[in-house]
Amino acid sequence: MAPSIHQDVLTVAAQTPHLLSAALALSCDQVRRLRGNDSIELQNRASFFLRKAITGLRKAMNDPTEASNFSTICTVLFLCTNEVMAGNTMAMRTHLHGAENLLSIALGKNRHEAVTDLDDKKLFLIRWFAVVDIFASIMSLDKTTSSDGQFWNIGAPSGTSSPQHIDEFVGFSLELMPVLARIGRMARLQRRRKALGSSLGSGYAEMADDLDMLLADNILLTEQQLSLLFTRASSPSLLHTQDPLLVDEAVYVHQMFVHAALLHLYRRVQELPELDPKPAIALASMLDLLGKLRPESPANVLILWPLFTAGCEAEDPELRNYIEVCMGRIRNYGWGNADAASAALRAYWDESNGERWDVFLERRGFDVVLF
Incomplete structure (x- = not known):
């Protein structure tokens, strides 16, 4: 704060x-x-x-x-x-x-x-x-x-068009908040739509087509908004910090959140396969940014949600081990919900059998709050 x-x-x-x-x-x-x-x-x-x-x-x-x-x-x-x-x-x-x-x-x-x-x-x-x-x-x-x-x-701020700086309290630009909210709503809409299916009767096909068009428009808009957020800069107050490397690390953390948001959009809303170039590039970009954070950096405490998202997409055992190590860094700051996140990740890795991670979490009753 x-x-x-x-x-x-x-x-x-x-x-x-x-x-x-x-x-x-x-x-x-x-x-x-x-x-x-x-x-x-x-x-x-x-x-x-x-x-x-x-x-x-x-x-x-x-x-x-x-x-x-x-x-x-x-x-x-x-x-x-x-x-x-x-x-x-x-x-x-x-x-x-x-x-x-x-x-x-x-x-x-x-x-x-x-x-x-x-x-x-x-x-x-x-x-x-x-x-x-x-x-x-x-x-x-x-x-x-x-x-x-x-x-x-x-x-x-009202009456201005200037972009916001990265917020030190949450780890990303506040402009990302309504976008994340929309992605969550769209993902839930997709899930409910599949659950209802043809039980809606003869009018379902037309309704499904209309919903497809609406979602497609929202996916494109959301993707465009997220692409514009990558350029946000660190808060000016960080320029006077005793740890100048935090200025760059704040940008890395913010960009990890944007890539994670894109992953949720691509995988849960657009329902692209994991090997599609879009989610694959978003995951690779997140991992590249993760590697730029110093193990001892306090910035690690902010990345639980993007780290968990990357872990859900990780297939390689070495990458999963690396994600576990990074989870340990968060745990070392006393962040207790990292334990719940690690437990959910390990269960997903062991039991999912290719099931998408949000569906698996719902079916298994995991209620993770990654703040």
């Missing part, structure tokens, strides 16, 4: 016990994973702060003057993120739904409008919610969030 927002969160947390407790609960679990330490003391401490955060949050949500405050929504998102890292996706979705409702109240009439003119705190909350929301739904064919894109209109 941006330094100014980071300071805002710390300042508000120091004055809001439930927010501070939620942050401390997440921190305790993060330290435990970083150390590989499952001590009862750390678990009890995290549980204590978690209970304190939930108790305070309930009181705040019952007070109309506090329910839509920055501190309240921030607490919900901390709890949501904590459940993501713990692999508790059911609890995560409960918190995510709560965050959506509170954001709707906080934004009021602005909820369906461009959000770039909102103050920094609200924009930060929307970014945080949106990135979890997107990655809670894009890998899934049936577990969707109710917002389905209403908060993702985070484009260039």
